[in-house]
Amino acid sequence: MEKADRYLSAGTRANTRRSYRAAIEHFEVVWGGYLPTTGDGIVRYLAEYADQHAISTLKQRLAALAQWHVTQGFPDPTKTPTVRQLLKGIRVVHPARARQAAPLLLRHLQQAVEWLEHEADAAWQRGDHSTLMRHRRSIALVLIGFWRGFRGDELARLEVGNTEAQAGEGITFYLPYTKGDRQHEGTTFRTPALKALCPVNAYINWITVAGLTQGPVFRRIDRWGNLSDEAINSHSLVPMLRRIFKDAGLPEDLYSSHSMRRGFATWASANGWDIKSLMNYVGWKDIKSALRYVDPTSSFGGLALNATSIAPLQQPALPER
Structure with a gap:
C-alpha cells in the first residue's frame, strides 16, 4: 500500500x-x-x-x-x-464584498524596473555580487509575473529545465500542472520578446548572473547573499514584492502577488484584447475567473478621467507572432 x-x-x-x-x-x-x-x-x-x-x-x-x-x-x-x-x-x-488585489499599473511596473536596473548596475560596478543577484531576480520576477500573468505558486514552481528563452525571440515555460489543469496534463506558456520591460532579457540576465542551469528558476537568497538550491516560498512573494515597490518609491501596501496577474489582464483589456484571447493566453478555463481579474473601468478607454493611469505612455505591446 x-x-x-x-x-x-x-x-x-x-x-x-x-x-x-x-x-x-x-x-x-x-x-x-x-x-x-x-x-x-x-x-x-x-x-x-x-x-x-x-x-x-x-x-x-x-x-x-x-x-x-x-x-x-x-x-x-x-x-x-x-x-x-x-x-x-x-x-x-453577513454579506461580504469580494476582495480583489489592485491591478499593478504599467507605469508603476516601469518605475520599479527602472529603479531595480539602476541598483543592479550600481551593484555590478562596485562588485557586489549578492546585491546584483537579488535585483536581477526581482526584475525577472516582476516582469515574468506581469507579462505572463502567473500566480505566485506558478512562479515558485518554474524550472530552468522546463524554460526555453531566446533573446529577441521569446520565452517558453512548461508547468506540469496548474490550478486550472485539473488532470495534470501540463501546460506550455509562451511570451514574445518585447521592446521594453522585456521578460525574456530579464530571465536571461537573472540565470546568467546566478549561474543557473537546472532546478528552480526563482530561489531564495539569504541575508548573507547565499543562493539556495530550493525555490522561493510562494507565500513570501507578497512581502518580497512590497519591499521592491517600497524601495522604488511606490505605494507598496496597494499591491499583492495577484496584482501582477490582474494588472496584465487590465492592461490587455484596455489595449483591445478580447476575453477569449485573454483566457487562452493566461490559461483560464472559466470566463467568470477571467472577468474577476479585468478592471471594468478599462472599458471606458480614453473617456475615463484616470485613463492615463491605465494606458501606458510607452506601450511595450505584445506583437503578433
Whole structure:
C-alpha cells in the first residue's frame, strides 16, 4: 500500500492537504465536534462561526469535512437541504464584498524596473555580487509575473529545465500542472520578446548572473547573499514584492502577488484584447475567473478621467507572432 499511498497523495495538491487537515482539526479540537457527524452537527458548527469567518473559509471547511466522510465510507453530511439553507442565510445576514488585489499599473511596473536596473548596475560596478543577484531576480520576477500573468505558486514552481528563452525571440515555460489543469496534463506558456520591460532579457540576465542551469528558476537568497538550491516560498512573494515597490518609491501596501496577474489582464483589456484571447493566453478555463481579474473601468478607454493611469505612455505591446 505504500506505493499506492504515494500516488493517492500526489493526486491532491499539498496546499489542499494542509488546509483540509487544519479544517478537520478545527472541527474536532477547537469546536469539540465528533466525526463522523450529521447534517445537524454541520449546521451547529457553521452557525457557531458564521459571524467570525468569511463564507469562503466556511465552504473550504465544508469541503474538508465532506472529503473525510466520503473517504471513510460515511454519508456526506454537508449536502443536506438544511446545510444549503444555512449557507444561504449566512450570505444574507453577513454579506461580504469580494476582495480583489489592485491591478499593478504599467507605469508603476516601469518605475520599479527602472529603479531595480539602476541598483543592479550600481551593484555590478562596485562588485557586489549578492546585491546584483537579488535585483536581477526581482526584475525577472516582476516582469515574468506581469507579462505572463502567473500566480505566485506558478512562479515558485518554474524550472530552468522546463524554460526555453531566446533573446529577441521569446520565452517558453512548461508547468506540469496548474490550478486550472485539473488532470495534470501540463501546460506550455509562451511570451514574445518585447521592446521594453522585456521578460525574456530579464530571465536571461537573472540565470546568467546566478549561474543557473537546472532546478528552480526563482530561489531564495539569504541575508548573507547565499543562493539556495530550493525555490522561493510562494507565500513570501507578497512581502518580497512590497519591499521592491517600497524601495522604488511606490505605494507598496496597494499591491499583492495577484496584482501582477490582474494588472496584465487590465492592461490587455484596455489595449483591445478580447476575453477569449485573454483566457487562452493566461490559461483560464472559466470566463467568470477571467472577468474577476479585468478592471471594468478599462472599458471606458480614453473617456475615463484616470485613463492615463491605465494606458501606458510607452506601450511595450505584445506583437503578433
